[in-house]
Amino acid sequence: MRDEFDEPQPADTAETTVPAGTAVLAEAKAEEAGASVVVRPAAELPLPPSIELWNRDFLTDVANLPDASIDLILADPPYGLGKDYGNDSDMRSGEDFIAWTRGWLELAIPKLKPTGSLYVFCTWQYAPEIFSFLKTRLTMVNEIIWDRRVPSMGGTTRRFTSVHDNIGFFAVSKDYYFDLDPIRIPYDAATKKARSRKLFEGSKWLELGYNPKDVWSVSRLHRQHAERVDHPTQKPLEIVERMVLASCPPGGRVLDPFMGSGTTAVACARQQREFVGYEINASYCAIARERVNAIAVPVAVEPDSSVPATTTATT
Incomplete structure (x- = not known):
């Protein structure tokens, strides 16, 4: 499938385009190689081929995904609590939700593949x-x-303050993929x-570390x-990346039906997993x-002797 955000690729030149956030590194590489660099906002760049971002409703576009093609579904849907996502997607409650x-x-x-699994974020009201x-x-x-x-800053006086989210971890079968x-x-x-003590010498768990428990304090x-963007319920990359590493094999494919600000896409790009997301x-x-594009590593190109080796930045 073609990413609907994709733009025509520029003709080959002595310039290499990199995300604006990597301008310093790009310029250093360019100077070292004698190449020319154009620094543009990351939002203008084509996505890596392994990452698909769709500005569509998953429920109406799901037929485009082949059955048994996904290693991991990582879903952070609306919670049914009336949050403002710029639309009415979280206005359902009760039985409707x-x-x-x-x-x-x-x-x-x-x-999901036969070895696939699913993580779903939710709130205690509906878990x-x-x-x-x-x-x-x-x-x-x-x-x-x-x-x-x-942090403790007052709150309700009629019940205990809720400070957690629930996450369900489910698998298609007992043969699900999991790499600790x-x-x-x-x-x-x-x-x-x-x-x-000698009893523990050479133990893998002692050398590599222990299994994360089922309470994640993040x-x-x-x-x-520094990681925060303009999204009201953005999840920490640390949590999402743990799920991707544990439950999707290297090179496997992850589906996020409610992509939000793209944290799962970032985790997949960082960890060399394929990704398809809907928002x-x-x-x-x-x-x-x-x-996603801001984490791309710029690559300097060989200079073209017919083009002066200058560095241009655009904002």
Whole structure:
């Protein structure tokens, strides 16, 4: 499928185009190679061929995805809490929201390979109904609790303050793909020393680290966070990248039916996984595109003797 954001490729010249955020590195490489560099905003660049970003509704475009073609579905859909995503996509609640959730899950699940799996973010208000439904279609592997590290600043006085999101981890079968090694958490030096008895010598878990537990304490992206973009419920890359590394094989394909600002696309681009994502908000699609291209590594080209080796930056 062609990315509808794609633009015609420029003719071969002595210039190489790089994301604006990598201008310093690009200019250094250009000077070293005697090449010319044009620095343009990342949003104007063509995407890597392994990354597909679609400004479309997944529910109406899902037929374009072949069945059993996806290794991992990573879904962060509307929670049914009335958030403003520039449209009315989160205005459903109660039984209407549950029915809508079942509908998109019924469409998404057949796209998984026999070794595939699914992570779905949700809130405690609807997690029981969503998980109960998924258990009729898939094998439940884990419920993960994301502790958002929300600081204590008052809040409700009629119940305990909610500071977590629920994440359901499900698989098509017991033969699902899962690679623990890339996501192991290293032991600190003191812990390793305390467990340095001969009984533990050579143990893989001691050298490489331990298995992440099912409570993930990762700070939410506050407004001043360097990773934060203009999206109200952006998820931390640390969480999404852990899912991609553990549950999608190298070179495998990830589907995100509700792409938002493109965090899953960024994780896949960084970790050499293929990606296809859908998002109905064009502004969020543009942000996702810029984020993906901003991590591209610029490559200097050989200079053309007929063209002066100058560096031009455009904003």
